[in-house]
Amino acid sequence: MEMMSMKTQIQHIWQEALLETTMGYHCLSLRFASPIALDEVLNKLERIAEKNGSSSSNFSRKQWTIPVQYTGKDLERVAKHTGLAQDELIALHQAPSYLLYFYGFMPGFMYLGGLDQQLFVPRKEQPDPMIEKGSVAIGGKQTGIYPMNSPGGWNVIGKTPVQLFDVNMDPPLKPQPGDKIKFEAISAENYQDIISQMEEKNYQLPYEKI
Incomplete structure (x- = not known):
């Protein structure tokens, strides 16, 4: 459920900046409304992944x-x-x-x-x-x-x-x-x-x- 939790957090962080968030079996694709610095995206994604790895997911199902x-x-x-x-x-x-x-x-x-x-x-x-x-x-x-x-x-x-x-x-x-x-x-x-x-x-x- 880490992927589901990441998707929710990503949508919360970027909100209107995201046009689309598409999830596959082992991947998550992000489509932004306008150009955004890749380093900024990667740094935030790494922090989200580290947080998810160190805590249990409370994803509601x-x-x-x-x-x-x-x-x-x-x-x-x-x-x-x-x-x-x-x-x-x-x-x-x-x-x-x-x-x-x-x-x-x-x-x-x-x-x-x-x-x-x-x-x-x-x-x-x-x-x-x-x-x-x-x-x-x-x-x-x-x-x-x-x-x-x-x-x-x-x-x-x-x-x-x-x-x-x-x-x-x-x-x-x-x-x-x-x-x-x-x-x-x-x-x-x-x-x-x-x-x-x-x-x-x-x-x-x-x-x-x-």
């Missing part, structure tokens, strides 16, 4: 539970590739608490770490022209959720009825980098019930502080 109906079009294909029964595959996919590293590829696409290595499946050689919004998929060593309809090469194993990305929300995405994600299998009936709740604006994505 949440664990979100995302409901999934595991009836994806590639579920059988993934089961065959892994040699697992479908119920074993689903149990393994639900088991971890995934770390949300960052959003990328498209607005709202989660890059989640922690997929069981038994579920590692190569991306498709021929991407699908359209994967539905809410599709939960596996691509290589990662799992993620398509936040909107789009082409994609990941293997779809399920779908969530929850709209995770909404430009009309503040913020547009509730889970934030550094948070954890748990998947929970639901039935077709539960799926429709959640959709009805969302249409009536009565649904809240469950979470707990960690």
